Amino acid sequence: MASVLVASNRGPVSYAVAEDGSLDARRGGGGLVSGLSAVSSEDSVWVCAALGEGDRQAVRRGISEPGVRMLDIDPDVHADAYNGIANSVLWFVHHMLYQTPVEPVFDAEFRRRWTSYETYNRAFAEALAAEADPGAQVVVQDYHLTLVPGMLREARPDLRIGHFSHTPWAPPEYFRMLPDDIAEQVLRGMLGADRLGFLTRRWADAFAACCTALVGGTGGTELGVHGLGADADFLRERSRRPDVEDRLAALREQIGGGPDRKTIIRVDRTELSKNIVRGLLAYRALLEDHPEWRGRVVHVAFAYPSRQDLAVYRDYTAEVSRVAEEINTAFGTDDWTPVLLHVKDDFARSLAAYRLADVALVNPIRDGMNLVAKEVPVVSDEGCALVLSREAGAYEELGEDAITVNPYDITGTARALHEALTMPDGERAERSKRLAASATALPPQRWFLEQLEALREVR
């Protein structure tokens, strides 16, 4: 039993089956992990889904970490809910990713998957109801679990229920693409919470507008904004460790060209919303429009795999590699590779790239926050110019000191890259300092505690 509960699809730990059949536990990072560390693990429980075979084995063998409860939901139900609904429908709606002449198609197959989404949400609600002390605080995370607050409210009216969205929220004209009954079910599920948290005012307003348009308002549910910031202490310490120094030396060697060669970096999970392909096209336009940069700049692009069960993600990943190769073939010379693309996840190497970057390109189509935009200025050795999409949540806090772009405008993004590359050193360092200050205004632990405090005070 616990007085603080968190629920999310992906938990803070995952298990891999080793060759000898034993299980290796790997702890993950991220804002929620460090946020929850502000609360004693004796008082808290994190309810999450078993995601792979290792996780399922752990549940069946009774292996767990203190304060973590993994749910062994039927794999087909989980796949329908996670891949079929959360990632293929709700993610697409909130990031406005559909090619509307041909999709979405809400047919019988969609309805079948939706039933799995309900079953999966119910498994979480039941586990939370069983684990929560009387009057406990529960914070449910994200679009995977929109129905949980309503289900939990019915089972345990004594609880303080919060929900936090790490994604954008769609405006009503887009959200109502969902079948009417489903759209209403999502909103009513969320409104089962006492309090709903969003990363920016823009997403909170979009949610409120959907409620006004579809269910007559938000009723007694409070909406709050908590702009998750970068964890400065952790990042500054972690980015000076020997493994990062090694990666820094290796990257410098790959970039080549001596100290005058500049770098434009980007670090993303390869999600469709990250706009990596248009970023590459903008870089190509820069090399075409400003031939003086040929041989004098390298685009270091880290595109780490994400959601590879979905064909559309695999195709997108392949397109990123194809365009990068095309640029290298068109412009590369014996001693200059214009694009250095890495697709294998390596956190130490990401930090090394943050340290040496002259320019960081963060150009998502739409993004809940985008922590890379916040982390780079904190870690940067000599200051980094930030080219930032106005559609990223981080724009609300960082827009003033970034060079902002419309993510669809290739010509405009190429111009912004040129401006960033030619920014005088002093100005770049000054802007970077101000960006770092804004980026760290709400560190993860305070971000989490603030939510608990607000939830306690809801009337």
Ligand code: F6P
């Ligand atoms: O970045 C938005 C987000 O929804 C996070 O809240 C969440 O951790 C992640 O995406 C989910 O990603 P995945 O599908 O890899 O678990």
